[in-house]
Amino acid sequence: MSQQNAIEVQKVSKRFGSYQALHSVSFNIRSNEFFTMLGPSGCGKTTLLRMIAGFETPDTGQILLNQRDIVDIPPHKRHVNTVFQSYALFPHMTLEQNVAFGLENLGWDKARRQARVGEMLERVHMSAFANRKPAQLSGGQRQRVALARALAPEPEVLLLDEPLSALDLKLRQAMRDELRALQRDTGITFVFVTHDQEEALDMSDRIAVLGSGEVQQLGTPTEIYEEPVNRFVADFVGETNFLEVQVLESASGRATIRTPFDQVIQVPSPVNMPAGPATLSVRPEKINLGDQAPQSAFDAKVVNKNYMGGYTHYLLSAGGVEFRASRRNASRDGDTISLGSTVSVGFHENAARLLAS
Numbered sequence: 409m410s411q412q413n414a415i416e417v418q419k420v421s422k423r424f425g426s427y428q429a430l431h432s433v434s435f436n437i438r439s440n441e442f443f444t445m446l447g448p449s450g451c452g453k454t455t456l457l458r459m460i461a462g463f464e465t466p467d468t469g470q471i472l473l474n475q476r477d478i479v480d481i482p483p484h485k486r487h488v489n490t491v492f493q494s495y496a497l498f499p500h501m502t503l504e505q506n507v508a509f510g511l512e513n514l515g516w517d518k519a520r521r522q523a524r525v526g527e528m529l530e531r532v533h534m535s536a537f538a539n540r541k542p543a544q545l546s547g548g549q550r551q552r553v554a555l556a557r558a559l560a561p562e563p564e565v566l567l568l569d570e571p572l573s574a575l576d577l578k579l580r581q582a583m584r585d586e587l588r589a590l591q592r593d594t595g596i597t598f599v600f601v602t603h604d605q606e607e608a609l610d611m612s613d614r615i616a617v618l619g620s621g622e623v624q625q626l627g628t629p630t631e632i633y634e635e636p637v638n639r640f641v642a643d644f645v646g647e648t649n650f651l652e653v654q655v656l657e658s659a660s661g662r663a664t665i666r667t668p669f670d671q672v673i674q675v676p677s678p679v680n681m682p683a684g685p686a687t688l689s690v691r692p693e694k695i696n697l698g699d700q701a702p703q704s705a706f707d708a709k710v711v712n713k714n715y716m717g718g719y720t721h722y723l724l725s726a727g728g729v730e731f732r733a734s735r736r737n738a739s740r741d742g743d744t745i746s747l748g749s750t751v752s753v754g755f756h757e758n759a760a761r762l763l764a765s
């Protein structure tokens with residue numbers, strides 16, 4: 409993957425009336441990557457996408473597209489296309505005409521247009537429907553055509569605004585793989601907006617987690633999930649337990665802490681973590697139970713359990729604290745820990761993460 413930047417967002421702020429939607433946001437999107445802006449409703453992700461597209465302007469700051477400032481370039485001159493949740497296909501046109509539409513405006517001649525439309529419909533597996541109208545298609549098929557139309561003029565960047573959210577669950581999952589493959593095949597930079605953390609983890613090369621109009625963390629899916637920098641990211645991406653701990657000392661990315669279960673352990677930590685109270689994030693699947701618990705284990709009571717087939721989720725209590733653990737049922741009789749029993753519990757030190765805030 410090239411490390412060149414397709415898009416640079418530099419200190420972008422935006423206010424709507426008295427509401428500050430973006431607070432001096434900066435990040436770079438690399439050429440040819442699948443980049444996701446992930447965050448809860450209202451965090452500013454759509455506003456950022458609309459700024460890149462040119463439908464919205466920053467109050468302050470700059471946006472560069474391939475090193476060029478685009479703030480004053482109108483949307484249709486940006487070599488950026490957008491796919492929306494609502495497809496936005498022209499209902500009176502056939503699929504072929506829909507995909508050809510933008511190419512005609514760009515001045516492509518008929519032969520070139522036809523070749524490109526054929527190629528794009530093929531790519532999204534819609535060649536057999538070329539002469540149908542959008543109303544004769546399912547939601548997933550419409551979204552494939554919308555993708556073909558947006559990719560046909562070979563934009564430098566494709567913006568995707570929650571494009572899967574109108575589809576049902578099964579189709580959404582299948583479309584994730586298709587989108588990812590389409591990005592790899594075309595090599596076009598994809599900028600994807602979603603509030604669905606699973607989608608983001610599944611598809612992205614890198615994710616920017618947005619919250620309260622700021623970038624809370626930017627990293628690969630593994631970094632975001634395994635090394636969340638703060639409570640917001642740990643909570644928004646995946647499930648986790650927050651344990652109130654005491655930092656005894658810290659140095660170069662590791663800290664010695666006392667847990668609510670009276671263990672003194674060393675865990676990964678942000679640099680310069682001051683001594684005193686802090687929060688430790690431990691994901692439920694990283695808490696091991698019974699014979700799987702490590703040596704530093706302690707006893708906990710099973711307060712509740714939910715058998716989910718492949719997994720069982722447990723609510724446990726120890727040291728006056730309740731926390732969650734989940735365990736994969738790896739065999740027919742994997743679910744052996746009963747409600748009300750006392751079980752040995754532990755987690756590997758590298759599986760926990762001390763949070764900066």
Ligand SMILES: Nc1ncnc2c1ncn2[C@@H]1O[C@H](COP(=O)(O)OP(=O)(O)OP(=O)(O)O)[C@@H](O)[C@H]1O
Pocket residue numbers: 424425427429447448449450451452453454455456603
């Ligand atoms: N044109 C506008 N006028 C006033 N407020 C706006 C406008 N556009 C966005 N906002 C506000 O700015 C904030 C960020 O909006 P934005 O649409 O970027 O959020 P989002 O993260 O995409 O959320 P969602 O997933 O709900 O679309 C929201 O609180 C929204 O109400």
